[in-house]
Amino acid sequence: xxxxxxxxxxxxxxxxxxxxxxxxxxxxxxxxxxxxxxxxxxxxxxxxxxxxxxxxxxxxxxxxxxxxxxxxxxxxxxxxxxxxxxxxxxxxxxxxxxxxxxxxxxxxxxxxxxxxxxxxxxxxxxxxxxxxxxxxxxxxxxxxxxxxxxxxxxxxxxxxxxxxxxxxxxxxxxxxxxxxxxxxxxxxxxxxxxxxxxxxxxxxxxxxxxxxxxxxxxxxxxxxxxxxxxxxxxxxxxxxxxxxxxxxxxxxxxxxxxxxxxxxxxxxxxxxxxxxxxxxxxxxxxxxxxxxxxxxxxxxxxxxxxxxxxxxxxxxxxxxxxx
Amino acid sequence: xxxxxxxxxxxxxxxxxxxxxxxxxxxxxxxxxxxxxxxxxxxxxxxxxxxxxxxxxxxxxxxxxxxxxxxxxxxxxxxxxxxxxxxxxxxxxxxxxxxxxxxxxxxxxxxxxxxxxxxxxxxxxxxxxxxxxxxxxxxxxxxxxxxxxxxxxxxxxxxxxxxxxxxxxxxxxxxxxxxxxxxxxxxxxxxxxxxxxxxxxxxxxxxxxxxxxxxxxxxxxxxxxxxxxxxxxxxxxxxxxxxxxxxxxxxxxxxxxxxxxxxxxxxxxxxxxxxxxxxxxxxxxxxxxxxxxxxxxxxxxxxxxxxxxxxxxxxxxxxxxxx
Numbered sequence: 001x002x003x004x005x006x007x008x009x010x011x012x013x014x015x016x017x018x019x020x021x022x023x024x025x026x027x028x029x030x031x032x033x034x035x036x037x038x039x040x041x042x043x044x045x046x047x048x049x050x051x052x053x054x055x056x057x058x059x060x061x062x063x064x065x066x067x068x069x070x071x072x073x074x075x076x077x078x079x080x081x082x083x084x085x086x087x088x089x090x091x092x093x094x095x096x097x098x099x100x101x102x103x104x105x106x107x108x109x110x111x112x113x114x115x116x117x118x119x120x121x122x123x124x125x126x127x128x129x130x131x132x133x134x135x136x137x138x139x140x141x142x143x144x145x146x147x148x149x150x151x152x153x154x155x156x157x158x159x160x161x162x163x164x165x166x167x168x169x170x171x172x173x174x175x176x177x178x179x180x181x182x183x184x185x186x187x188x189x190x191x192x193x194x195x196x197x198x199x200x201x202x203x204x205x206x207x208x209x210x211x212x213x214x215x216x217x218x219x220x221x222x223x224x225x226x227x228x229x230x231x232x233x234x235x236x237x238x239x240x241x242x243x244x245x246x247x248x249x250x251x252x253x254x255x256x257x258x259x260x261x262x263x264x265x266x267x268x269x270x271x272x273x274x275x276x277x278x279x280x281x282x283x284x285x286x287x288x289x290x291x292x293x294x295x296x297x298x299x300x301x302x303x304x305x306x307x308x309x310x311x312x313x314x315x316x317x318x319x320x321x322x323x
Numbered sequence: 324x325x326x327x328x329x330x331x332x333x334x335x336x337x338x339x340x341x342x343x344x345x346x347x348x349x350x351x352x353x354x355x356x357x358x359x360x361x362x363x364x365x366x367x368x369x370x371x372x373x374x375x376x377x378x379x380x381x382x383x384x385x386x387x388x389x390x391x392x393x394x395x396x397x398x399x400x401x402x403x404x405x406x407x408x409x410x411x412x413x414x415x416x417x418x419x420x421x422x423x424x425x426x427x428x429x430x431x432x433x434x435x436x437x438x439x440x441x442x443x444x445x446x447x448x449x450x451x452x453x454x455x456x457x458x459x460x461x462x463x464x465x466x467x468x469x470x471x472x473x474x475x476x477x478x479x480x481x482x483x484x485x486x487x488x489x490x491x492x493x494x495x496x497x498x499x500x501x502x503x504x505x506x507x508x509x510x511x512x513x514x515x516x517x518x519x520x521x522x523x524x525x526x527x528x529x530x531x532x533x534x535x536x537x538x539x540x541x542x543x544x545x546x547x548x549x550x551x552x553x554x555x556x557x558x559x560x561x562x563x564x565x566x567x568x569x570x571x572x573x574x575x576x577x578x579x580x581x582x583x584x585x586x587x588x589x590x591x592x593x594x595x596x597x598x599x600x601x602x603x604x605x606x607x608x609x610x611x612x613x614x615x616x617x618x619x620x621x622x623x624x625x626x627x628x629x630x631x632x633x634x635x636x637x638x639x640x641x642x643x644x645x646x
């Protein structure tokens with residue numbers, strides 16, 4: 001939970017006056033999101049979300065993120081639609097930070113995702129991949145396989161503070177990924193951070209997909225791999241094969257996975273686990289214990305990575321391994 | 324900023340179904356409030372505030388707090404109105420905690436209060452005191468002068484960790500208050516925690532008074548003394564006599580202060596500073612550094628207490644001292 005910047009009435013009034021959304025009624029910081037400051041902004045025309053982009057988001061990337069949301073919303077994806085000011089600009093400034101107002105989406109994110117949620121998630125993810133196909137902008141994935149060794153080196157031997165031997169183990173694991181990471185998979189816009197708190201449901205259907213601030217151009221199957229990790233493990237870190245199966249079948253109802261995508265999924269999931277392990281490890285070692293943000297346990301993703309390292313084929317994810 | 328309890332969709336749906344407010348559209352934790360968990364609850368009929376009462380609020384006091392809000396709202400005070408369930412009950416349970424839904428109030432609290440804000444505040448505070456006059460319930464102020472020595476003793480010699488000699492200094496200061504604390508002042512329902520973040524403004528007028536969870540029966544002038552401390556010092560802790568004057572004149576436009584209330588105001592303000600100094604001191608010494616709640620500096624109130632200790636009469640607050 002995080003609100004890093006206080007927005008005063010005097011700051012907010014002239015900012016909102018640049019839009020055609022009526023006068024400010026209220027503005028309350030939301031205890032969600034980690035990277036940016038988010039506010040529920042209520043005006044005479046209804047509720048909106050106001051986001052102030054804090055330092056972890058590169059301002060040069062914001063046109064990609066806002067353009068993508070606009071593109072996807074225009075194609076019927078339930079994602080926030082950036083509101084343009086009277087001058088046509090959606091990306092503005094408030095309290096010395098880049099800022100944007102987007103539409104409010106109904107729904108709640110599932111605190112305890114079920115297999116039904118996973119099925120709906122799969123279909124929505126595939127729809128997102130298809131809807132993004134004709135988006136004209138590109139953004140390389142700066143958290144993909146090439147970035148992992150430099151990221152590990154930033155934590156360095158301090159990784160062993162979390163678990164003795166971890167630095168060496170991760171380095172060896174990285175060698176496998178660096179040599180075997182698959183190329184030539186179907187590529188396009190991916191969300192790259194589709195955790196349960198970024199997906200709203202209403203009446204059992206996906207009513208909102210939010211937080212596009214890691215979106216980039218990468219393999220579609222890697223996005224699915226991120227979801228396998230974020231949605232299909234139980235709180236005790238056991239893998240729920242039913243959820244995985246429903247996720248994959250839900251996805252394939254909308255977009256078929258190629259034989260190569262299915263074959264490489266275990267390695268992609270292992271890599272996706274490495275990616276979150278490494279950023280969490282870095283944050284764990286570098287976040288002051290008294291910070292407002294709760295640190296996330298990197299070892300959760302260590303367990304997930306080991307699970308996928310032991311997977312031989314997509315039979316482990318509930319699909320038929322010999323199609 | 325604080326949300327202590329996660330509320331899931333499955334918990335929330337049956338809870339909201341007990342009210343006549345339509346279906347849940349969304350529910351987001353608000354990064355405001357320190358004692359309880361607050362959510363912006365949006366249903367088909369509009370926005371509401373959902374509060375889960377955490378352990379610092381005594382559940383036996385909740386009927387007083389909710390009854391008071393209802394009483395004041397019925398008399399036109401802009402305070403949250405508790406929403407009753409279909410069975411007539413406003414105080415319910417959610418996630419194993421007492422919980423209530425109240426109406427949403429427009430407006431924003433002033434991050435940088437001005438003298439105009441102080442004037443409006445004064446009038447609203449007096450209106451609150453008058454509107455509470457015929458409220459039938461009582462709640463003694465468990466944070467008044469009798470409680471301060473036990474509170475100081477709970478911090479004990481550890482007070483000196485904050486500032487060498489502080490324990491002895493506070494003990495001496497307490498002796499003055501214990502011997503001179505005024506009786507026989509006009510008494511009634513007071514808010515007792517009317518800090519800027521509990522007062523919303525819109526178009527320069529008070530549009531909302533919230534957070535009645537310290538409300539109690541005590542001297543009206545003590546409530547004003549709390550406001551003097553919370554609204555009339557600048558960030559550098561200098562006292563702004565214009566703000567104080569406007570606060571007191573605004574108050575007296577609605578309710579005249581007696582000669583005794585005016586005469587005892589410096590001591591009441593000194594005591595009000597002691598009260599917040601002591602609770603902050605206790606929290607400072609007992610809140611883990613990594614808690615989600617930001618600890619507030621007790622020494623801010625030490626400076627305010629010393630200011631009032633040097634005040635001879637209400638001339639220091641901008642009023643004519645020899646009426």
